[in-house]
Amino acid sequence: MKRLIRIIFLACCVRPLVSLLLGRCIKGREHLPVSGPAIIAANHNSHLDILYLIALMPLKALALLRPVAAADYFCSTPITSWLSSTFLGIIPLERKRSSFHADPLAGPAAALEQGEIVIIFPEGSRGKPEELGQIKPGVAHLAKRFPAVPVVPIFMRNLGKSLPRGSFVLVPFCGKAAVAEPRCFSGDTKLFTAELAATMQQLEDQVDAASS
Amino acid sequence: MNLHQWIAGSSYNTLPHGFLVLGLMIGGAVVGMLAGLMLKSNEVLIRSRTWLLIIALFSLGTWRPGFAPWLFGFISFLALREFITLLETRPADRGALFWLFPAIIIQYFWVGMQWYGMFIIFIPVWLFLFIPLRLVIAEETEGFIRSAGVINWVAMMTIFSLSHVAYLMQLPVVDVGHGLGYVLSLVIMTALNDVFQFIWGKLLGGPKIIPKVSPGKTWSGFLGGMGTSALLAAFLLPLLTPYSHLAGAGVGALLACCGFIGDVVESAVKRDIGVKDSGTSLPGHGGILDRVDSLTYTAPVFFHLTWYLFH
Numbered sequence: 001m002k003r004l005i006r007i008i009f010l011a012c013c014v015r016p017l018v019s020l021l022l023g024r025c026i027k028g029r030e031h032l033p034v035s036g037p038a039i040i041a042a043n044h045n046s047h048l049d050i051l052y053l054i055a056l057m058p059l060k061a062l063a064l065l066r067p068v069a070a071a072d073y074f075c076s077t078p079i080t081s082w083l084s085s086t087f088l089g090i091i092p093l094e095r096k097r098s099s100f101h102a103d104p105l106a107g108p109a110a111a112l113e114q115g116e117i118v119i120i121f122p123e124g125s126r127g128k129p130e131e132l133g134q135i136k137p138g139v140a141h142l143a144k145r146f147p148a149v150p151v152v153p154i155f156m157r158n159l160g161k162s163l164p165r166g167s168f169v170l171v172p173f174c175g176k177a178a179v180a181e182p183r184c185f186s187g188d189t190k191l192f193t194a195e196l197a198a199t200m201q202q203l204e205d206q207v208d209a210a211s212s
Numbered sequence: 213m214n215l216h217q218w219i220a221g222s223s224y225n226t227l228p229h230g231f232l233v234l235g236l237m238i239g240g241a242v243v244g245m246l247a248g249l250m251l252k253s254n255e256v257l258i259r260s261r262t263w264l265l266i267i268a269l270f271s272l273g274t275w276r277p278g279f280a281p282w283l284f285g286f287i288s289f290l291a292l293r294e295f296i297t298l299l300e301t302r303p304a305d306r307g308a309l310f311w312l313f314p315a316i317i318i319q320y321f322w323v324g325m326q327w328y329g330m331f332i333i334f335i336p337v338w339l340f341l342f343i344p345l346r347l348v349i350a351e352e353t354e355g356f357i358r359s360a361g362v363i364n365w366v367a368m369m370t371i372f373s374l375s376h377v378a379y380l381m382q383l384p385v386v387d388v389g390h391g392l393g394y395v396l397s398l399v400i401m402t403a404l405n406d407v408f409q410f411i412w413g414k415l416l417g418g419p420k421i422i423p424k425v426s427p428g429k430t431w432s433g434f435l436g437g438m439g440t441s442a443l444l445a446a447f448l449l450p451l452l453t454p455y456s457h458l459a460g461a462g463v464g465a466l467l468a469c470c471g472f473i474g475d476v477v478e479s480a481v482k483r484d485i486g487v488k489d490s491g492t493s494l495p496g497h498g499g500i501l502d503r504v505d506s507l508t509y510t511a512p513v514f515f516h517l518t519w520y521l522f523h
Contacts, residue, residue, distance in 0.1 A: 025492050129303070158297060164306075171310045174297040174491060210235070 028179035033203035045160030150182035155203035259496030280381035304352035393452030412436025474509030
């Protein structure tokens with residue numbers, strides 16, 4: 001039931017509205033996963049990032065989308081917690097470890113085991129507007145546990161201009177996105193993270209070059 | 213019951229002509245698609261498919277006078293969004309930029325209720341006075357002058373100018389009660405003039421008009437396009453509007469000049485920013501601004517000429 005509400009909300013409300021407001025400009029659409037399990041690694045500048053990804057994803061994949069979101073932000077009150085898990089299907093992630101033995105990746109790992117598509121923002125926070133922050137190794141650790149699951153890097157542009165951190169007024173700029181080829185875990189966490197960071201950089205250049 | 217009564221009720225005299233022209237445009241797009249399929253040219257195919265979509269939307273938006281504000285309001289929105297995405301704006305401009313979007317709705321609301329006095333001053337007076345105020349409230353003085361200028365100019369180009377097309381739809385052509393004939397004349401003449409100028413320029417070549425701004429524009433293209441437009445308008449305008457054959461030719465030539473100006477102004481904008489296309493929202497054509505650039509100049513000129521002469 002919860003799943004059905006979510007699919008209807010995403011397909012009939014979020015997708016048309018976000019497509020209308022921000023457009024659907026994307027390069028490498030064919031690399032987007034149609035079925036799970038898969039990990040999407042995207043840059044993060046705005047609350048719109050998740051919604052824009054939902055608008056770009058193939059309709060078939062909508063039911064499988066599980067964005068990983070900061071527990072301290074999205075689950076700060078019972079209401080926001082209920083809303084974000086019902087309507088967006090978020091997987092809460094503790095940014096600060098509460099106990100030493102708790103597994104921070106348990107949530108995303110369980111979702112992958114169920115064949116879902118996990119969205120991770122490896123920069124960890126929205127950071128400075130329209131700037132690519134440092135890629136943290138969380139994605140690599142998750143990919144290491146699921147070496148057969150493809151990781152799909154996506155770079156998005158202008159959403160940090162449309163709704164930057166700390167602002168509540170949305171000014172619609174055209175969103176732009178570029179998707180890179182899916183890759184699987186390479187065997188080394190550091191190397192994988194560095195490669196991901198390099199790919200993100202390439203995608204950023206690609207998005208910016210497309211307009212000039 | 214004949215066709216036009218069936219479609220639009222009473223007093224819709226220009227409709228058979230209008231539908232003839234729309235039919236021709238749709239036919240052209242279909243032929244383009246077939247040609248693309250046969251030549252196996254993906255570019256031609258994508259371009260024609262986009263044309264079909266544009267024509268379908270345009271036909272729907274001009275179906276009844278009341279639909280026009282919705283269609284052109286939407287076009288204004290797309291053009292505005294594309295323009296502010298191209299520009300380098302400051303974070304402090306967000307507050308002022310935001311108000312441009314409600315301004316679209318308000319401007320087209322005046323169009324819909326046919327309040328001419330408000331329609332004609334809302335952007336050039338009220339929004340013009342409001343934008344600097346909003347920028348002052350943001351308390352960022354560095355780059356203030358540029359922002360105030362740019363934001364007002366963007367509003368004039370994408371909202372004010374384009375809203376004239378929707379208002380044309382409300383101007384009653386004699387015996388008809390609406391302005392579909394005006395809108396069709398304006399849009400068809402503007403679109404075809406771009407094509408004529410392009411074809412003549414390719415055919416004849418020769419000296420360029422302003423190579424620093426737009427290296428593709430030649431005197432032969434400009435004058436050839438103007439002549440062809442005048443000839444076409446001499447036949448088309450009397451069919452759709454109160455203009456006579458001679459006046460129609462004059463209007464055709466005038467629209468050719470204005471379309472050219474709109475085109476080169478947008479070229480200068482793109483050159484300043486350093487992009488080739490204004491966007492990617494129309495596959496095969498570039499962005500919205502690449503399509504409506506001429507219209508931002510032809511629409512107000514055609515509107516006010518017609519307003520002065522007939523209304």
